[in-house]
Structure formats: structure tokens, C-alpha cells
Amino acid sequence: xxxxxxxxxxxxxxxxxxxxxxxxxxxxxxxxxxxxxxxxxxxxxxxxxxxxxxxxxxxxxxxxxxxxxxxxxxxxxxxxxxxxxxxxxxxxxxxxxxxxxxxxxxxxxxxxxxxxxxxxxxxxxxxxxxxxxxxx
Numbered sequence: 036x037x038x039x040x041x042x043x044x045x046x047x048x049x050x051x052x053x054x055x056x057x058x059x060x061x062x063x064x065x066x067x068x069x070x071x072x073x074x075x076x077x078x079x080x081x082x083x084x085x086x087x088x089x090x091x092x093x094x095x096x097x098x099x100x101x102x103x104x105x106x107x108x109x110x111x112x113x114x115x116x117x118x119x120x121x122x123x124x125x126x127x128x129x130x131x132x133x134x135x136x137x138x139x140x141x142x143x144x145x146x147x148x149x150x151x152x153x154x155x156x157x158x159x160x161x162x163x164x165x166x167x168x169x170x171x
């Protein structure tokens with residue numbers, strides 16, 4: 036994966052178009068590891084993303100991106116903002132979030148890509164604690 040492709044992935048992710056993200060960027064046999072879930076395969080990942088984001092908006096802001104010379108590994112330091120659109124337990128932090136609650140989380144995402152450019156592995160770690168907030 037090169038930088039332009041990675042940024043297209045971020046744009047699709049921020050557009051919350053989970054079908055596009057999974058079709059255009061994730062391999063059929065992708066393995067995803069989040070602090071709260073481990074997912075195997077494109078179908079399981081897509082189902083989880085749809086469920087997690089029914090009442091949650093998530094925005095990735097790349098703060099730094101390092102890509103290996105062969106494009107096989109991408110490491111991104113991210114500022115991630117979660118905004119609850121309704122009641123949800125999928126927001127990082129304790130308890131149920133209500134509409135307007137936010138959480139800002141520093142994260143590091145490591146992506147491994149195949150020769151076709153599709154992401155085969157995605158590992159995400161929090162690099163700081165969730166910082167709760169509120170809109171409105």
C-alpha cells in the first residue's frame with residue numbers, strides 16, 4: 036500500500052461506507068484485532084463494523100504514517116474521535132454513551148497488505164486513554 040491508497044482508505048472509512056471499505060481495501064481473509072474485539076474474515080468484519088456504527092460516528096485523523104519500502108506494512112499514528120449518535124456501548128470508555136457524548140483516543144494501527152494492495156491484517160492499539168467529552 037502506498038500513501039495515496041492509505042489516504043483513500045481513511046477517506047472511505049471516515050465516510051462510514053463500510054461496504055466500500057471492505058470491498059476495496061480489505062482482503063477476503065482479513066484478520067482484525069482491536070482492543071475490544073478480534074475479527075476473522077471480511078464478512079465478520081463488515082457485520083461488526085455495521086453493528087458498532089449503528090449509533091456511532093468515528094473519524095480517523097492520521098498524525099503520522101510510515102510505510103515500508105515494499106508497501107507491505109503501514110503503521111499509522113491516529114487521533115480518533117468517536118461521537119455517539121444515540122445510546123451505544125461501542126464508544127471507548129466506561130458505560131453507555133448518549134447522543135452527543137464523545138471520546139478522543141490516540142491509537143496506533145498496523146496494516147499488513149498483500150501484493151494486490153488489500154489489507155490482510157489490521158492490529159489497533161490504544162496509545163493513550165480515552166478522553167471523554169460532550170457536544171452540546
